[in-house]
Amino acid sequence: MTQSVVVQVGQCGNQIGCCFWDLALREHAAVNQKGIYDEAISSFFRNVDTRVVGDGGSISKGKICSLKARVLEDEFPEVYRFVTSIYPSGEDDVITSPYNSILAMKELNEHADCVLPIDNQSLFDIISKIDLMVNSGKLGTTVKPKSLVTSSSGALKKQHKKPFDAMNNIVANLLLNLTSSARFEGSLNMDLNEISMNLVPFPQLHYLVSSLTPLYTLTDVNIPPRRLDQMFSDAFSKDHQLLRADPKHSLYLACALMVRGNVQISDLRRNIERLKPSLQFVSWNQEGWKTSLCSVPPVGHSHSLLALANNTCVKPTFMELKERFMRLYKKKAHLHHYLQVEGMEESCFTEAVSSLSALIQEYDQLDATKNMPVQDLPRLSIAM
Amino acid sequence: MSIVTVQLGQCGNQIGFEVFDALLSDSHSSQGLCSMRENEAYQASCKERFFSEEENGVPIARAVLVDMEPKVINQMLSKAAQSGQWKYGQHACFCQKQGSGNNWAYGYSVHGPRHEESIMNIIRKEVEKCDSFSGFFIIMSMAGGTGSGLGAFVTQNLEDQYSNSLKMNQIIWPYGTGEVIVQNYNSILTLSHLYRSSDALLLHENDAIHKICAKLMNIKQISFSDINQVLAHQLGSVFQPTYSAESSFHYRRNPLGDLMEHLVPHPEFKMLSVRNIPHMSENSLAYTTFTWAGLLKHLRQMLISNAKMEEEGFKDPALYTSWLKPVNAFNVWKTQRAFSKYEKSAVLVSNSQFLVKPLDMIVGKAWNMFASKAYIHQYTKFGIEEEDFLDSFTSLEQVVASYCNL
Numbered sequence: 001m002t003q004s005v006v007v008q009v010g011q012c013g014n015q016i017g018c019c020f021w022d023l024a025l026r027e028h029a030a031v032n033q034k035g036i037y038d039e040a041i042s043s044f045f046r047n048v049d050t051r052v053v054g055d056g057g058s059i060s061k062g063k064i065c066s067l068k069a070r071v072l073e074d075e076f077p078e079v080y081r082f083v084t085s086i087y088p089s090g091e092d093d094v095i096t097s098p099y100n101s102i103l104a105m106k107e108l109n110e111h112a113d114c115v116l117p118i119d120n121q122s123l124f125d126i127i128s129k130i131d132l133m134v135n136s137g138k139l140g141t142t143v144k145p146k147s148l149v150t151s152s153s154g155a156l157k158k159q160h161k162k163p164f165d166a167m168n169n170i171v172a173n174l175l176l177n178l179t180s181s182a183r184f185e186g187s188l189n190m191d192l193n194e195i196s197m198n199l200v201p202f203p204q205l206h207y208l209v210s211s212l213t214p215l216y217t218l219t220d221v222n223i224p225p226r227r228l229d230q231m232f233s234d235a236f237s238k239d240h241q242l243l244r245a246d247p248k249h250s251l252y253l254a255c256a257l258m259v260r261g262n263v264q265i266s267d268l269r270r271n272i273e274r275l276k277p278s279l280q281f282v283s284w285n286q287e288g289w290k291t292s293l294c295s296v297p298p299v300g301h302s303h304s305l306l307a308l309a310n311n312t313c314v315k316p317t318f319m320e321l322k323e324r325f326m327r328l329y330k331k332k333a334h335l336h337h338y339l340q341v342e343g344m345e346e347s348c349f350t351e352a353v354s355s356l357s358a359l360i361q362e363y364d365q366l367d368a369t370k371n372m373p374v375q376d377l378p379r380l381s382i383a384m
Numbered sequence: 385m386s387i388v389t390v391q392l393g394q395c396g397n398q399i400g401f402e403v404f405d406a407l408l409s410d411s412h413s414s415q416g417l418c419s420m421r422e423n424e425a426y427q428a429s430c431k432e433r434f435f436s437e438e439e440n441g442v443p444i445a446r447a448v449l450v451d452m453e454p455k456v457i458n459q460m461l462s463k464a465a466q467s468g469q470w471k472y473g474q475h476a477c478f479c480q481k482q483g484s485g486n487n488w489a490y491g492y493s494v495h496g497p498r499h500e501e502s503i504m505n506i507i508r509k510e511v512e513k514c515d516s517f518s519g520f521f522i523i524m525s526m527a528g529g530t531g532s533g534l535g536a537f538v539t540q541n542l543e544d545q546y547s548n549s550l551k552m553n554q555i556i557w558p559y560g561t562g563e564v565i566v567q568n569y570n571s572i573l574t575l576s577h578l579y580r581s582s583d584a585l586l587l588h589e590n591d592a593i594h595k596i597c598a599k600l601m602n603i604k605q606i607s608f609s610d611i612n613q614v615l616a617h618q619l620g621s622v623f624q625p626t627y628s629a630e631s632s633f634h635y636r637r638n639p640l641g642d643l644m645e646h647l648v649p650h651p652e653f654k655m656l657s658v659r660n661i662p663h664m665s666e667n668s669l670a671y672t673t674f675t676w677a678g679l680l681k682h683l684r685q686m687l688i689s690n691a692k693m694e695e696e697g698f699k700d701p702a703l704y705t706s707w708l709k710p711v712n713a714f715n716v717w718k719t720q721r722a723f724s725k726y727e728k729s730a731v732l733v734s735n736s737q738f739l740v741k742p743l744d745m746i747v748g749k750a751w752n753m754f755a756s757k758a759y760i761h762q763y764t765k766f767g768i769e770e771e772d773f774l775d776s777f778t779s780l781e782q783v784v785a786s787y788c789n790l
Contacts (some may be wrong), residue, residue: 035774061581138387183460185455187398188563189394189455189456191483191485193487194485194564196762197485197486197563197566197759198486198566200567200759200762201758201759242533254565264607265607265608265611266594266598266607269559269561270595272561272562284752284753284755284756284758285758287560287561287562287564287565287749288565289562290562290563290564291563376748376752377751379747379748379751379781380777380781381781382781382785
């Protein structure tokens with residue numbers, strides 16, 4: 001069992017981390033009835049813990065998270081660094097968040113192996129969607145309360161008055177699903193290092209858009225195959241992405257499907273065949289699918305799917321971020337707060353923004369190849 | 385003579401388990417349809433090849449299990465023990481905690497050298513247990529990191545340390561679409577290395593076996609377990625005891641040696657494939673009867689698309705290359721004893737152009753990806769450079785060309 005360490009940084013990171021541990025325990029408790037410290041638990045709990053870092057808050061937060069990534073790389077170069085990053089949404093309570101984000105992004109660009117960007121607006125939209133479903137009271141449909149991707153473990157009886165709790169739970173579930181194959185058995189296992197290997201074709205392009213389905217389970221126990229297929233379709237819809245992005249209409253560099261529960265390889269293949277025609281993959285990776293099957297589903301579900309997409313649909317998020325940065329930077333607004341801190345200079349800002357521009361340009365170049373016909377290159381010829 | 389099986393990676397270990405299970409349950413099957421003496425000879429021969437005996441009568445598989453993370457090996461060990469019929473040796477495993485990340489370079493250049501001594505030690509102990517040792521049967525996949533990379537490294541080591549013994553690698557060809565994104569890279573690296581160090585490559589395609597499950601066996605929701613069982617059935621029917629000649633009284637003593645002798649006439653041509661019939665769902669078994677003519681005709685049809693009858697069909701010189709006479713190229717091994725619930729069954733192991741098309745496709749896809757340099761940094765990180773890729777491409781283009789020129 002590979003073991004992972006979770007590093008929680010800042011208010012955001014720590015709050016998410018808190019939900020994560022509760023849910024992780026709940027998941028292991030469901031599998032391990034006797035409460036014995038077994039191999040599966042040892043992947044996270046020490047008799048330890050993935051890197052979770054929160055982004056975009058106060059000045060100190062921004063610095064800590066990027067410092068962590070770099071320090072971790074120096075100290076432990078062989079260990080993979082996965083960063084779950086919360087990107088600021090349009091209406092944000094922190095004015096200087098664009099500065100923080102861009103500065104942090106430069107470090108993430110260089111020192112993280114994989115970044116899963118998430119934004120609060122998407123999480124909020126998902127919650128609204130769930131609330132609508134739960135409260136709609138459609139005839140014959142009742143939702144299992146524990147199955148909500150937003151629900152916390154039963155132990156904490158707090159009421160979810162604040163949406164942040166529900167939102168954090170979604171991220172916690174993401175992390176659980178990401179590591180499920182490393183913790184539990186399955187017919188096709190996938191470790192974190194495999195995610196990086198298969199989904200990062202070039203070192204800079206390591207941003208993965210994630211989506212979780214299903215968001216809830218109905219109490220109807222017999223799941224007809226159509227519902228299973230619906231789970232796969234949903235994973236590609238823009239409503240289920242944890243970032244404001246539409247992968248279906250952009251270019252895929254690679255895609256990973258991590259399935260949990262009673263799903264077999266034939267179901268997986270059938271759905272890939274079915275969905276492939278509506279998705280666009282880059283010419284050198286037309287069959288860019290990485291899959292895994294884990295036998296243990298999340299609590300309250302019979303099956304679930306986590307999709308990770310390396311897709312050019314992240315570009316708009318980065319472009320927007322750059323724009324908001326430039327609006328502040330052009331006026332040099334609030335800059336003096338940063339420059340007062342020892343070690344910070346204007347060059348840090350200019351380097352950071354040019355690093356982001358270079359990244360955006362790479363995505364642009366890839367997008368330009370969309371819709372071009374796939375050409376077979378001439379092969380080596382052998383003299384007989 | 386005994387065969388030592390080396391199971392590598394998740395795929396290798398999952399399949400290895402099914403193979404031993406199939407071999408033993410066939411061996412203990414009550415539907416042998418032959419005399420008791422015949423049955424006992426069969427069982428003894430099977431046991432000698434694949435199992436060693438323990439004090440309380442539970443056979444131990446002659447196997448070495450290797451994986452870079454512990455979950456799968458632990459699962460297989462307990463499944464075997466639970467069956468009560470057989471088990472794996474307690475000290476026959478080697479595991480780490482980390483996995484190979486689907487990275488051939490990591491399996492070959494990092495895990496290989498790091499764990500070389502320990503792995504080879506365990507293999508040596510297993511070989512020493514054999515009274516007469518015939519060779520190695522190495523089970524691995526091409527698409528992942530451990531089976532492919534570490535598998536290539538181990539095979540090379542076996543070639544160095546046991547150059548007089550035979551090595552047959554059972555390689556799993558991944559589905560065309562989407563098990564692992566870098567599967568084509570891992571595959572070409574594996575195949576080019578193994579071509580140099582292995583004696584024969586027995587290749588099984590997931591796609592082909594999937595079709596067997598879907599169309600012939602009517603399995604609705606096909607799982608890897610189903611696929612592995614079909615594979616194990618095919619391998620079992622190749623490796624279970626058969627007679628060496630028409631009227632001989634002894635079961636063949638050296639299956640590996642005999643297979644190689646007949647199937648690999650020239651070192652340039654090492655790729656073997658297996659076709660086996662019949663395959664049916666449990667339900668249909670009771671209602672079907674077979675004739676040998678029918679079975680062999682079917683097999684031959686599977687080999688090419690013409691239709692002729694009986695063994696005669698296989699003696700047609702048109703099937704074989706000009707430098708081989710049918711009498712040398714075609715061999716029949718028989719036994720009275722029925723295999724695994726089928727009243728009559730037949731298996732065809734062939735060295736043919738059958739695999740050229742899939743090989744060509746994989747080389748083509750890998751080449752396209754290589755041209756854009758995608759994922760190459762993941763390999764160069766661990767010491768596999770672009771030149772190594774080019775070497776692999778060259779070797780495999782050579783193999784394709786050789787087969788095409790037959």
